[in-house]
Amino acid sequence: MRIIYAGTPEPAVAPLRLLAAADGIEIAAVLTRTDAPVGRKRVLTPSPVAAAALELGLPVLKANRVDEEIVERIRGTGAQAGAIVAYGALLKRPALEALPLGWVNLHFSLLPQRRGAAPVQHGLIHGDAELGATAFLLDEGMDTGPVLATSRTRLRDDDVAGTLLQRMSHETAPLLVEA
Numbered sequence: 001m002r003i004i005y006a007g008t009p010e011p012a013v014a015p016l017r018l019l020a021a022a023d024g025i026e027i028a029a030v031l032t033r034t035d036a037p038v039g040r041k042r043v044l045t046p047s048p049v050a051a052a053a054l055e056l057g058l059p060v061l062k063a064n065r066v067d068e069e070i071v072e073r074i075r076g077t078g079a080q081a082g083a084i085v086a087y088g089a090l091l092k093r094p095a096l097e098a099l100p101l102g103w104v105n106l107h108f109s110l111l112p113q114r115r116g117a118a119p120v121q122h123g124l125i126h127g128d129a130e131l132g133a134t135a136f137l138l139d140e141g142m143d144t145g146p147v148l149a150t151s152r153t154r155l156r157d158d159d160v161a162g163t164l165l166q167r168m169s170h171e172t173a174p175l176l177v178e179a
Helices: 010-020 046-056 070-077 119-125 161-178
Strands: 001-005 026-032 035-036 044-047 060-062 083-085 105-109 129-137 147-154
Touching: 001 010, 001 044, 001 046, 010 026, 010 046, 010 083, 010 161, 026 070, 046 060, 060 070, 060 161, 105 161, 119 129, 129 161, 147 161
Parallel strands: 001 026, 001 083, 026 060, 083 105
Antiparallel strands: 035 044, 105 129, 129 147
16 A cells, blocks of 8 residues: 655654555655754754664655645655654645545544643643553544554653653554554
């Protein structure tokens, strides 16, 4: 199956690498946000997903908003479906309809709990004993599409948001491949 992958931060890198190595999946292009200033000198730096895609030899599309031009470029790849992990922008109907089989999102929460941004951080703040990830079909709502699969993650005493997100990124990436 030919797919588009969309993601931006470090936790989206492990699922990209797993999809790139999976049998029967060809990544036509990677969609990520534009380069952002980093550090005191504000050096424009590609996202972790952009860097990983370039390392894997995959074409990269950079956009902070998925407008008409990006939708046309997505259509032009010939991809059948999209996989999305922490891209950082909502996809509107034209983007959702650009791929015949739609988009599968890997979200780091057990939906419907903790919809939206920073679900792991909010889970820790609220004292959740268990977190997890959900693979679901993307629709126009905020993390509201039909659930395809879930994976639970038990919290460790030493977990903090950063290390937990990295661990979950690796542990739950197979959900996206299965979905």
